């Protein structure tokens with residue numbers, strides 16, 4: 001418990017997305033996997049990727065299912081949406097890889113930024129817990 005929390009530790013807590021919608025905006029094309037039935041979604045296809053279906057992206061770059069209060073199909077969102085964790089993406093890449101990936105359009109800067117913030121907050125909470133435990137030990 002003295003070491004900073006790993007992704008494994010953080011993973012036990014669902015991604016605290018709050019009001020962040022970075023995954024649902026900015027022309028993010030969510031690929032449907034074999035877990036998802038394309039007929040159950042409003043989809044689009046991308047030239048050069050025959051046989052693959054993506055959630056439709058609106059002209060403003062938002063996912064077609066993004067509403068004013070977030071995802072409107074939360075309970076049946078595609079697999080990719082359900083498993084995506086920006087903390088993992090942040091922790092599994094180096095600074096140089098992130099910079100290169102963002103430049104190449106593979107990673108989204110705001111998603112990586114959000115991952116960095118959530119990792120920082122988890123580490124801060126961990127340090128506060130350690131400090132509290134130490135103070136109790138000294139006092140008691």
Ligand code: SF4
Nearest residue numbers: 017020022023086114
């Ligand atoms: S970037 Fe992270 S916090 Fe924001 S919506 Fe995506 S998974 Fe949630």
Ligand code: SF4
Nearest residue numbers: 024063065066071081
């Ligand atoms: S389906 Fe929902 S969670 Fe997935 S990108 Fe669209 S709005 Fe976001």
